[in-house]
Amino acid sequence: MASSATLHCLTGCAxxxxxGMVIGTALGWGNVATIILAVALAFVFGYALTMRGVLRAGVDFKQAVKVALAADTVSILVMEIVDNAVMVAVPGAMEAGxxxxxxxxxxxxxxxxxxxxxxxxxxxxxxxGLGHAVVHQYHH
Known part of the structure; x- marks a missing residue:
């Protein structure tokens, strides 16, 4: 179940x-601006993927936002910290184009x-009972 939840999170994050990396790199932005954009978009898409399923289960928009925040915030945060730390640590990755x-x-x-x-x-x-556990009641 944890692998499935992480794969779901990875999909939105990816x-x-x-x-974000493509836009920032294509526009010639610096590392910080590119990472900020990439992280913001990772959260947007991560939450959107969760909300899609919850909304399909008949939950109203406001409640779906709450479920997505509870289900995904920590997972996306950890994933983004690790992902961006690795990107910065790989020599030349952010400047490669x-x-x-x-x-x-x-x-x-x-x-x-x-x-x-x-x-x-x-x-x-x-x-x-935290994280993606709060979403399972909405899966049919």
Whole structure:
């Protein structure tokens, strides 16, 4: 269950993270601005994916926002901290540019590391009825 929850989180994070990194890199933004955009978009897409399923279950928008915040905030936060730390730590990754394989390899590696390190966090939270455990009642 923790792996599934983390994969769900990774999907939203990856969409936002890749989009943010691509936009920031394409516009020639510095590392800080690019990371801020990538993190913001990761949260937006992560929450949106959770809300989509909850809204489909008939929950009103305001409650769906609350469920998404409770389900995903810690997971996305951990994933984003790890992912961006790895991107910054890989020499030349942030400066490589979109046409360079180093950028894409580092981004894929960063997301993989973030997944591996976030699974235990989600396992711990689900075991205590937190995180993605709050979403399960809305899955049919």
């Amino acid at each position: 969409i936002g993270e890749v989009l 979109l046409a360079n394989w180093v950028f894409w390899a580092a981004l894929a590696f960063a997301l993989a590391v973030a997944f591996v390190l976030t699974v235990p966090v989600n396992k711990w939270m689900i075991g205590r």
